[in-house]
Amino acid sequence: MSYRRPAGLPYVDAKTPPVLVLAGPVTRDEVPGLCDDVRALLRGTGAGVVVCDVAGLGPPGLGTVDLLARLELAARRAGGRIRLRDPTPALHALLDLVGLRFQVEGQAEEREPALGVEEEVEPGQPAV
Template identity: 90%
Template structure:
C-alpha cells in the first residue's frame, strides 16, 4: 500500500516553528514558488518567523544571496521574517560581505542582550 503526500502546506501548530527546507541548487524558476511557500507558512502557522534550513543549499553564491533576499522580502511583505538554520560559514561571510543581515537560529535576537554573568554591587560601591 502506498501513501501519497497530502497537497498543500503541512499543518503547523503555534509551538512548532514553521520550517522551510531549502535543498540543492535552487533555480531562478523555483524562487517565486518558494516565496509563495514562505507567505503560506506565515499565514497558516500564524507565526512571525519562518525558519529556513539552508544546510542543504550547497556552496554559496550570489544566486543563494538573491534567493534569501527575496524570501526575506516576501516574508516582510506578509508581516513576518525569516531565520536561517544551519548556514555554511562561507554563506554567513558572503551575506556579511554584501551587507545583508539575517537572524540565525541559536543567536540572541537584536533586542535581547546575550546572556552573561551579572555581578552584584555592594551598597555604596560605584557600579563598574
C-alpha cells in the same frame, strides 16, 4: 538536484515556527514558488517567522544571496521574517560581504545588553 514543493502545509503548533527546507541549487524559475511558500506558511500558521533550512543549498553564490533576499522580502511583506538554519561559514561570509543580516537559529537575538546586578542592602547599612 532541485527543490520540489511538498503537497500542503506541514503541521505546526503555536510554539514551533514552520520550516522551509531548501535543497540543491535553486533555479530562478523556482524562486517565485518559494516566496509563495513563505507567505503561505506565515499566513497559514500565524507564525511571525519561517525557518529556512539552508544546509542543503550547496556552495553559496550570488544566486543564493538573491534567493534569501527575496524570501526575506516576501516574509516582511506578509508581516513576518525568515530565520536561517545551518548556514555554512562561507554563506555567512558572503552575506556579510553584501551587507545582508539574517537571524540565525541558535544565535541570541540582538537586543539591549543585560543590566548590572544590584546588590541587596541590609537595613541600617549605609548605601554605597
